[in-house]
Amino acid sequence: MRRALAIALWLGACGTPRAEPDAGTTILEDASQSIDAPVELRAIAGASRYALVGEDVVLDGSGSTGAIRYQWSPGGGLATGPISEDPVLRVRYDVPGREQAVLTVWDASGRRRSASIVISVTRAAxxxxxxxxxxxxxxxxxxxxxxxxxxxxxxxxxxxxxxxxxxxxxxxxxxxxxxxxxxxxxxxxxxxxxxxxxxxxxxxxxxxxxxxxxxxxxxxxxxxxxxxxxxxxxxxxxxxxxxxxxxxxxxxxAIDDARGVSVLPDGRIAVTRWRSPDDHGEIAAVDVTSGDVETWTLASDPQPSSDTEVGGVPSYLEQLLVSPDATIAFVPSLQAAIGEGLFVTEGARPLTFETTMRAVISFLDPSTGTEDVERRRQLDNRGFTHAGVLSSRGDYLFALTRGTRTVERLDVLETRLAGSIQDVGLAPNGLALSPDDRFLFVDAYLSREIVMYDVRDFDTEPAALARARIPTTEPLSEMLLRGKILFNDSRDPRLSSDGYIACAHCHLDGLDDHRVWDFTDRGEGLRNTTSLLGFPTTGAIHWTANFDEVQDFEHDIRGPFRGAGLMDDASFHTGTRDTTLGDRKAGISGDLDALAAYVASLATFAPSPFRNSDGSLPEAAQRGRALFEASTTGCTDCHADDRTTDSGFDERGSPRLHDVGTLGAGSGQRLGATLSGLDTPALHGVWSTAPYLHDGSAATLREVLRERNAGDAHGHTSSLSDAEIDDLVAYLRCLDGRRD
Missing domain, CATH: 2.130.10.10 (YVTN repeat-like/Quinoprotein amine dehydrogenase)
Structure with missing residues (x-):
């Protein structure tokens, strides 16, 4: 009687039942229920969950209320199930993916409700x-x-x-x-x-x-x-x-510039080449049983740069991360847009703060090394993806951006960004994840902390749960630590715009990035990045001696980096301080002085591996030293004294520049005027700084002495035999700051 009354009342209010009744009205199905307590029609699909490829998945809508008929659309290319009184559908997914399974339910009146869950399908580890x-x-x-x-x-x-x-x-x-x-x-x-x-x-x-x-x-x-x-x-x-x-x-x-190591699924060891050649990135797959090495490559991206993407070569390869199902490997890196610039590309625009470099993640097959170039992911407003860690199912990659201090969560199944954690600490250096995927640990290197996050839910940005101090006591002075932080940071808007450029992005660890950049728009030209080890803090700086103190980098910060600057505007525009080689900037800005102090601390050269085990010179290098110091070659005319350079300014303030026959169409200018010569670089550490010369036009030291020394303008080497050139190169490779 109550059921009949309920239907009559509904018909009186709404007329003939429709196939899709309005929301909010439910027909009572059970005669024992009161008209005053109707059963709400609700579709309840259960909880989102994981499943394995090929595994039976039970889609169960029995928790729904007020429903008499059910239909599941499981997604994943699978057929929609029948409309049935059975709330359960059993399916199997054939490929990985995040599948939206949609449950639709009807009540006796024909009203319909829907709900969905996500089935994250992965392969077995x-x-x-x-x-x-x-x-x-x-x-x-x-x-x-x-x-x-x-x-x-x-x-x-x-x-x-x-x-x-x-x-x-x-x-x-x-x-x-x-x-x-x-x-x-x-x-x-x-x-x-x-x-x-x-x-x-x-x-x-x-x-x-x-x-x-x-x-x-x-x-x-x-x-x-x-x-x-x-x-x-x-x-x-x-x-x-x-x-x-x-x-x-x-x-x-294994490979030149060997850096990161990983275990591949077939037992080989992958070794990354840290700084890439100009035309591709490299990874060595080393068979440790046979000693055979297969070299894999990451393609250079030919696209022109824009405000959202850049072309160029992936470099600073420090980690190769293999998924637990052994089907994908990921390489976080920086993509250097070395194909951009007014000289190197006709019709190109100048390099800017947002087109010079960008954080990227490359995808490749860990069995063959074949890159899926189309899946390479660029991260907007990020300059350098340094490290990462994968979830236990391989469906999420947590990627660390060093300069911008973020962790980006990449949904691997859909190749899309799926959340971010901001400001995880200064110069973060690495990530680890608990086995249950709950806790993410960040090595916040220059914050001197391990920072712990709960990353199960990204509906809101995860907050730091706990921190643990890393060093027992602070090993650096307050000024050096501050300078090191500034050197490595790109998040601070005083240093750069949009987080792309940090000093460390070209000089990570104080070294050079092995890149040649087109700075024609700056009034310079093609410029080979130099190592900062043993870098002068005053005197002639850069290939053209256009700076005379590290504090002059305020001009790069305010100019190409598009930062607000580390010096206040009033101080910067006092006297001739807003010009390079103008009034001294040292002592005006504590942060600029701290940056200079950090650069000055990079005074120690790495020991040369070309010396004997006791540090002495091999016989060939001893012969090469005699040639280097001989008046007949003239090497020490410019590469003088223990510093191996005559870099500096004379008493009139003019720089000591030398035309060694390497100037060309791409060499540019000096401070907007004709470039008459180049500052003499120190030779310590030259064993590790290829390519050579101001424009990177010599791939080897032998090329410097032979092919790029026309007319003996760069030392009298044309009369030397091939054996003598070999000896001279052997000596140059041994120069590492040690006094012999």
Whole structure:
């Protein structure tokens, strides 16, 4: 009777029932329910969840209320299910993806409601991702990080109630850069030519010396061995245990400028070439059984630059991240738009703050190395993607942008950005993720903290849950730390616009980026980036001596970087201070002085790997030294004294510039006037700074002395035999600041 009355009342109000009744009205289905308490028609599809490819997935709408008929549209290219009294549909998805499964329900009157859930379909994990990083999960609720400035390894413990506390500190080798868990230990690679092996439980550390000048950087552990990249020599070193003691088992030639190391699904070790050649990026896949090496490439992007994308070559390759299903590898990097500029490309516009470089993520097949160029992802308003970590299912990549201090979440299944965490700390250096994908750990290098986030939900930006101090005490003075922060940062609007450019983006670690930039619009020309190791803080600076103090970089900050400046406007425009070589800027801005102090601290050259193990000169280099110092070659006429340069200004304030026969159409000007010559660069560290000359036109030192020395304008070398040229090159490769 009640059911009949309810239907009659509904018909009286609405007339003939429609196929799609208005929302908010529900027909009572159960005679036991009162007309005063109608059952609301609600479609309840359940919770979004994960599924594996080929796995039975049960779509269950039985939690819906007021419904008598159900229909599922499962997505993923699968057929829509029938309209049925059964609320359940069983399906299998054939490919990975985020599939929206839509449930539609009807009540007895024909009213309809819908709801949807997302089924995230992934492949089964077949690979355990392992790659070098500054931070890593190393045990049950344990995360470890290296501290390069204080030479420490720090281990912290996290809890599920979001606490984080340091439980162990260990002193390790000089300049630790990356770490890897290995057989109950942590292996730490240090650029000071040493590897430290630290027991997780006790903190006991053992050191293993590696070849002089080899500069270990990346390390990754496998079941039997740890593999360490030797950046200066391009070798991949195998570390094994002899009893409880680490030993160097062997070395395999891998790739120039070897940096990051990763384990590939087939057991090979991938080694990234840190600074790319001009036409492509490179990764070596090393078969550690046979010693065979396959070189993979990342394509140079030919597109012209715009305010949203740039062309160019991916460089600063430091990590290769392999997905748990072993089907995709990711390479975070910086894309350098070296094909842009008024001279190098006819009709091109000048390089600007937003067209010089951009953060990118490249995708490739980890079995063949084939790049999926179309999927390469550029990050707007980001200059450099430095590191990353994958979720346990491989459906999300968390990518770290160093200068802008963000973590970007990339939805791998849909190749789209799916959230961001802002300001995660100063010069962040690495990421780690808890095995359950709940907690993300950021190595906030210059904030000196491990920062912990809960990343299960990105509906709102995750907030920092806990922090743990990294170094025991601050290893740098207040001024040096401040200068180092400014050098590495691009988020500060005083330094650059939109977060693209930081000093470190061309001079990471104080080194050169191996790039030649077209600065024609600045009144310069093609300019080869120089290393800052041993860089002068006063005197002639740059190839054309257009600066005479580091504080003059205020002009680059305010100009090409489009920053507001580190000096206030009134001070900048006082006297001739707003011109380079004008009134002194030192002592006016504390931040500019701090930046200069940091650059001055980069005074030590990396040891040359071309010297003997005791640091002495090999016989060929000794013969080359005699040639270098001989009056007949004239090398020391310009490359004089211990500094190997006569760079500077004379008593009238004129720079000592030399025309060595390398000026050409692309050489540009000096301060808007004719370029008569070039400042003499120091030769220390020249073994690692190819290409050579102001325009990068010599790929090797031999080319400097032969092909690019017409008329003996750059030293009298035409009369030297090939053997003597080899000896001279051998000596130049040994110059590393050491006094012989």
């Amino acid at each position: 077949t690979h355990v991702p392992r790659q070098s990083s500054s931070i890593a999960v190393v045990g049950e609720h344990l995360v470890a990080v290296v501290s390069p400035d204080s030479d420490e390894l720090v281990i912290a413990r996290w809890s599920d109630d979001a606490t984080l506390e340091v439980v162990r500190r260990a002193s390790v080798c000089d300049e630790p850069r990356t770490l890897s868990p290995w057989r109950g230990r942590i292996v730490v690679a240090c650029t000071g030519d040493v590897v430290s092996v630290v027991e997780i439980e006790s903190g006991l550390a053992q050191e293993l010396a590696l070849p002089r000048g080899s500069r270990p950087f990346g390390v990754v552990g496998t079941d039997d061995s740890s593999w360490v990249s030797l950046q200066a020599t391009g070798m991949l070193a195998e570390i094994t245990l002899e009893g409880a003691n680490p030993r160097l088992a062997r070395s395999i030639r």
